[in-house]
Amino acid sequence: MNIEPQHETVAVTICATNFFAKALALRKSYLTCHPESDFYILIIEKKDNRVQQRTPEIRILWAEDLGIVDFHHYAFKFDVIELSTNVKPSVLRLLLSRYAKVLYLDPDIRLYAGLQPVFEDLAAHSVVVTPHTLTPIMDGKNPSDIDFLRFGAFNLGFIGVSQCNEALAFLDWWSRRCLDYGFYEPQAGLAVDQKWVDLGPSFFPGMKILRDPGLNVAFWNLHERVVSCHDGVWFVNEEAPLRFFHFSSFNPDHPHAIAHKQSRFAPESRPDLHELLDSYAADLRENNHDFYAGYDYSFNYFEDGIYVSPSLRRFYAALESRFPRKENPFCHGSAFQRFALAHGLAGSRYKVGARPTFKEIGAYSTATRIISLGLRSTLRVVGPNRYFSLMRYLAYISSIRNQSGVFPKIS
Helix, strand or coil: CCCCCCEEEEEEEEEEEHHHHHHHHHHHHHHHHEEEEEEEEECCCCCCHHHHHCCCCEEEEEEHHHCCHHHHHHHHHHHHHHHHHHHHHHHHHHHHHCCCEEEEECCEEECCCCCCCHHHHHHHEEEEEEEECCCCCCCCCCCCCCCCCCCCCCCCEEEECCCCCCHHHHHHHHHHHHHHCCEEHHHHHHHHHHHHHHHHHHHCCCEEECCCCCCECCCCHHHCCCEEEEEEEEEEEEEEEECCECCCCCCCCCCCCCCCCCCCCCCCCCHHHHHHHHHHHHHHCCHHHHHCCCCHHHHHHHCCCCCCCCHHHHHHHHHHHHHHCCCCCCCCCHHHHHHHHHHHCCCCCCCCCCCCHHHHHHHHHHHHHHHHHHHHHHHHHHHHHHHHHHHHHHHCCCCCHHHHHHCCCCC
């Protein structure tokens, strides 16, 4: 592991190769604001020397070198988003063994001012986090308070830790929770690495919640924050310096469209952001976004090229104790691959597909009508009381991990 500190502080981001251009834009903005600090990019892919050869000046780490025992077990168990977030405590702990203060920043963040106040807070606190929003949201649009109850009060696209016993204890606890249960299953109360940290202030009194409106400005708090630029300096609400903007769900081809995950702001409805958004799109183009965006996630396949589907990952997570822990499940002929092929859970007919969102449910209108008809018939047959109980049961088994009756038998 190539970690050679040149300064006392460091920042790190995590991405698959398709987000590498975003990570490069973040790195440039961070080092411009903090030339006295170091910066690393952790890539969660199978090692690919081509990436380092294209950018020899970049400090690159690879997830499989983090020292996570049975790493390939987790690379199979979790999808790309889950793995990216669930190794976060591990890389923070690794860097904290060599640096006094460590920041994590999501790759789709860009700095506009220095984070010196954050480093100052870390001189007196073990962990610092930012809430999604500083004020309640009750206008009936998304995201809302209800969404934050599902996905977490704090946005873990940013977190800072300092070198102290409490921070190490926090990272050990957080890492264990993430590697055991870091699934994206909001219906089960799980939201990768993020939801766990809601418990942090209760368990770790040295954790500080940062309330600076210039930190982590993003689509989830635009209802309370307006940006402006004066003589080249960006501000939030005309009072606080804009320290970093989180371009979550940003589309460089349609930069003025606020993230598709929200319903509060229509495209072009926030002219205060246009210069910021256009500039970020230019940053991505400068860093060869289109080239890197075409990379396919290497852990989406067995070593022989057979696709690993999202449902197959969940079957593996549910049945993991029945397969050799030390065996790499990606290997051709592994016990789990033999099981998957024997039961038709994997094979050449399965291809990578885009993950549909709830906004795209209209594309499945025929299927939803059939399901609704079946549910209506069920309601008539079982009556309202049993129907209510059935819906609670269906909510429970909406996680594939809880569908024990569906699992094929292991010979």
